[in-house]
Amino acid sequence: MRNFGKLLNYEMRRLRYVLAGLMGLTAFIQLGTFLWKTTGDVAIRQEQLARSNGAETFLPDMTFAELMNSLQGWFIPPVFLCIAVMVIYVFLIWYRDWFSRDTFIYRLLMLPAARRNIYLSKLSAILLSVFSLLAFQLVLIVVLRWLFHVIVPAEFREHSYFADALLTNQAWELLLPRNLWDFLFSYGLGTLGVIVVFTAILLERSYRGVGIFYGIGYVVLAFVALMWPFVFLGLSSFFYPSEVAAIGLFMAAVVAVVSLWLGFRLLHRKITV
Amino acid sequence: MIELIEVHKKYRFRQVLKGISFTAEKGQITCLIGENGAGKSTILKAIMKLTPIHGGMILIDGQQHTGNIYEKVAFIPDHLIVPGSMRLTDAMEFMKDFYKGWNPERAKELAAFFRLDVNEKAGNLSKGMAAKFNLVLGFSLDADYVLMDEPFSGIDLFSREQIAQVFTSELMEDRGVLLTTHEVAEMEHLIDKAVLMQNGSVVDEIDCEQLRSEEGKSIIDVMREVYLK
Numbered sequence: 001m002r003n004f005g006k007l008l009n010y011e012m013r014r015l016r017y018v019l020a021g022l023m024g025l026t027a028f029i030q031l032g033t034f035l036w037k038t039t040g041d042v043a044i045r046q047e048q049l050a051r052s053n054g055a056e057t058f059l060p061d062m063t064f065a066e067l068m069n070s071l072q073g074w075f076i077p078p079v080f081l082c083i084a085v086m087v088i089y090v091f092l093i094w095y096r097d098w099f100s101r102d103t104f105i106y107r108l109l110m111l112p113a114a115r116r117n118i119y120l121s122k123l124s125a126i127l128l129s130v131f132s133l134l135a136f137q138l139v140l141i142v143v144l145r146w147l148f149h150v151i152v153p154a155e156f157r158e159h160s161y162f163a164d165a166l167l168t169n170q171a172w173e174l175l176l177p178r179n180l181w182d183f184l185f186s187y188g189l190g191t192l193g194v195i196v197v198f199t200a201i202l203l204e205r206s207y208r209g210v211g212i213f214y215g216i217g218y219v220v221l222a223f224v225a226l227m228w229p230f231v232f233l234g235l236s237s238f239f240y241p242s243e244v245a246a247i248g249l250f251m252a253a254v255v256a257v258v259s260l261w262l263g264f265r266l267l268h269r270k271i272t273v
Numbered sequence: 274m275i276e277l278i279e280v281h282k283k284y285r286f287r288q289v290l291k292g293i294s295f296t297a298e299k300g301q302i303t304c305l306i307g308e309n310g311a312g313k314s315t316i317l318k319a320i321m322k323l324t325p326i327h328g329g330m331i332l333i334d335g336q337q338h339t340g341n342i343y344e345k346v347a348f349i350p351d352h353l354i355v356p357g358s359m360r361l362t363d364a365m366e367f368m369k370d371f372y373k374g375w376n377p378e379r380a381k382e383l384a385a386f387f388r389l390d391v392n393e394k395a396g397n398l399s400k401g402m403a404a405k406f407n408l409v410l411g412f413s414l415d416a417d418y419v420l421m422d423e424p425f426s427g428i429d430l431f432s433r434e435q436i437a438q439v440f441t442s443e444l445m446e447d448r449g450v451l452l453t454t455h456e457v458a459e460m461e462h463l464i465d466k467a468v469l470m471q472n473g474s475v476v477d478e479i480d481c482e483q484l485r486s487e488e489g490k491s492i493i494d495v496m497r498e499v500y501l502k
Contacts, residue, residue: 003371006370006371010367014356014358100356100357101357101396102352102353102354102355102356102357102395102396103350103352103354104354104355104356105354106323106348106350106354107354107355109321109322109323110321110323110343110348111343111371111372112341112343112344112371112372112373113371209285210285269325270325271323271325272318272323272324272325273318273323273324
């Protein structure tokens with residue numbers, strides 16, 4: 001356990017610049033466009049108010065949720081960039097240890113610790129990074145909301161709920177499900193995807209040339225195993241939807257266990273530098 | 274003692290190791306000699322379980338591989354295995370974190386002996402400096418055996434002399450060293466035992482002292498007989 005903690009700490013240290021870069025870019029784009037749009041909208045209202053000698057503005061009051069909706073086009077690209085970088089990093093986290101000038105995988109495999117710690121620390125580093133980015137986005141939304149209250153005078157502002165603001169952005173709606181089960185389903189499936197890809201990478205690293213086909217074959221097999229309850233059983237009227245979902249959940253657990261077992265076994269017995 | 278018994282290994286359809294058997298004793302320097310592609314580096318990797326074998330057995334002090342072997346056997350490859358972005362001092366800290374047998378005082382002494390700037394990043398080291406730092410990492414472990422893959426490869430004359438000095442120092446006492454090298458002439462006076470390999474097989478095993486005193490031959494003489502016949 002101590003070795004796992006040390007390795008995870010080390011993986012996170014290696015990731016820190018990537019994470020800081022992604023967070024910085026997201027904050028820069030979201031804060032920048034937010035300030036530009038909010039101050040612009042407030043200025044228009046103030047100008048109208050001045051023209052009407054303080055009587056009224058002809059524009060509706062501003063709500064945080066509405067503002068977030070109108071800024072979607074700017075807010076979504078950095079979110080997708082973060083997702084794309086994390087997807088690439090799922091591969092990079094292994095391959096950089098083999099293909100960089102200094103093959104660090106030698107050192108990792110020669111640590112006096114169970115090799116599954118290498119696998120688990122890399123997996124945990126990916127998950128921790130994803131949740132750090134999510135947490136950062138949530139904090140950023142809170143900061144934006146606070147800024148909204150600071151910048152927009154009370155007479156131009158109308159109350160809106162935080163949850164409504166999350167719903168107005170399609171990317172946030174997808175990444176920050178409000179329902180706990182939806183959240184567990186989405187991120188459980190994502191974690192399973194990472195585990196399957198890790199195992200495919202280790203198949204490739206263990207068997208090299210022909211390993212590419214083993215890896216691709218394994219991903220296809222895992223996908224079929226996950227989908228068949230929904231595609232085949234879901235179409236028949238023999239099972240209730242809840243039963244099909246339970247079978248799907250069971251298959252997901254089987255794929256996770258088999259992938260982890262195979263990944264650990266490859267690292268322990270078959271891996272080659 | 275490191276003992277290889279009938280070790281076989283193949284890459285796809287090519288047999289790289291064909292029933293390799295030999296021993297490397299504690300307190301001795303054993304040298305694996307052979308042309309490129311003879312399987313020398315593969316043997317070192319197989320001992321460290323960095324590549325699987327397809328037959329035979331590798332025993333360390335009579336036991337098959339367990340997780341603890343990495344405290345007992347240190348491996349110094351022919352290239353640096355520390356991320357380029359890591360400072361040497363951080364790399365030494367990393368070793369201290371994981372290995373019970375890491376000796377920080379010895380690491381400091383060795384780094385000073387090789388005149389390494391420990392605040393330098395590993396990626397900025399020249400090939401010679403990287404080889405020296407590899408030795409620091411390998412010899413600062415209180416391991417019973419040290420495996421070295423081409424310790425002199427691409428290294429200048431003065432650095433070679435420095436590295437050779439380490440071989441004759443007390444650092445080597447009681448340890449078993451198994452190394453591969455093409456620079457046999459420079460190493461000859463240090464080697465206790467030579468294992469000559471050709472095409473994945475052991476073709477001769479020589480007790481160097483006996484060879485010198487009884488037959489008056491050098492390892493290079495035997496190599497000529499084996500490889501040029």
